[in-house]
Amino acid sequence: MKLVELVLLVTLILSIALLLTFAYMYLTPTSEIRNLAVFYLVTTYNPQLPFYTVNSPEAVTAIVWDYRGLDTLFETAVFYLALIAALALARKLYVEATPEFNKGNEGLSVIVKTVTKITSPMIIAVGASIGLHGHLTPGGGFQGGATIAVAPMIIIIVFSVLYLLTKRVTTEKMLLLRSLGLIGIGLTTISAFIIGLTAGRTTYVFQNMPKFDAPLGLPDKLNGVLISGTLWFFNLFEMLAVASGFTMAFIVLMLVKKEG
Template sequence: MKARELLIAISIALMVLLLAYVIELGGLGPLAPYALRDIARAYLEYVYNPWNVTASSMALEAVTAIVWDYRGLDTYFETSVLFVAIVGVATLYRGYRELRGLGGVGLSEIVKTSTRVLIPLILVAGASIAIHGHLTPGGGFQGGSFMAVLMVLLVVVFSLDYAFEKGLTSSRLLAIRSAGLVGILLTSVALLIAGVVAGAGAYVFQNMAREGSDLSMPSWFLDRPLGGTLFLFNVFESLAVVSGLTLTFIVLALRKEEVDQALATGEWCE
């Protein structure tokens, strides 16, 4: 047993040394270079480019533009992975019941009052991160996780009973989660449907006008750039993330009486 641990330690030390040697030799290219990679320069120069709309996403934030426009399909599957993980957690605990009146009282009155003050602040900050995802650093996922912190606070400070009373049941949260995913799906094919109806060419995950298709999502709202689909994607993604993370946390925070039935079936351990 001791020899095995020693062997693991030596091989890991060797791995670290070799990786450090490769980095020192320049295996990852020049470190902290003055020049930018070509693909990065292309992203930066076309992220908001009204003089070349067919390569632009008309948003001010390069990271959101890459995540939801240039690599949109990638991010769609990433959202699906998150959804599958949530379904997986719910399946692990299948057969659980949400019981009311188990006598959860939460934390003291001081903590509850200060949390009540915090609730609107966290909601507004999270929503602004999500809705301004195409203008400032942030986006749907970041804003959604920001708001999910609020839900976790709610469950911890006010007890699970309170959350169930306020309507945070897992079936409702799963419904919101699925609605967010359906919204993302509809946004991604919106221009395709419009193209089929109007008899013009269009693509899946199309945002602005591209080569061979003149259709375009709105790029301005009043006096601000809107980024077309990016805004819708961010809003739906934040909905999906906040409900999905809250659902997982509620399932993980279930009391003993509620998961007893799930454990009693015993199929999963054989």
């Protein structure tokens, strides 16, 4: 019965896939690009248009943190409100005393533990690379932070949550890191504004590169290395905040008492 169902399903999907494969001949994308896309592609990295460009070769990050930066700020706010709600639901349900951890008895086998010890620094390195190169290559703060958050989650599952707590990775510290990230994002949004205030010139909140009516802005290069103004700082602080927020949520989830 189950086999018949599966065969039926596969034939159905295959026929639809076949249809789609042949239908592509009538749906071939043309080489013409819409005007909006042309605007983004021309201005995302173009030193010859100093008042329009973002100086970031990664158009997606430029759109996410510069062209529509306010949207992303509110998305970040929504994510943190969700985390705060999760913490509020679990409050007083968990105990966070650092208990003594008897080595070797908790968690999975030695093979899994050794592999985890080798791979978790690699995961963190890849996440940091995705986050900090977000203005050059595909990726960005959220992607890097989510990748980093996989490492503590694997450690929690393989070693148990008490192992993380004995390594002094507590929810208080994660809360501190997350607050640091949030404060950093907030300061980055008004950094150009503060520069303008101190120099006595017109600048805007959430400004990145110099504009026509606000010729002061953030530098696109720092010591010869491209940082694309605010984009690098946004990615850094977002990565910190996302990674610590996810880690905190996992610790709280695993610490909640079973008997309630």
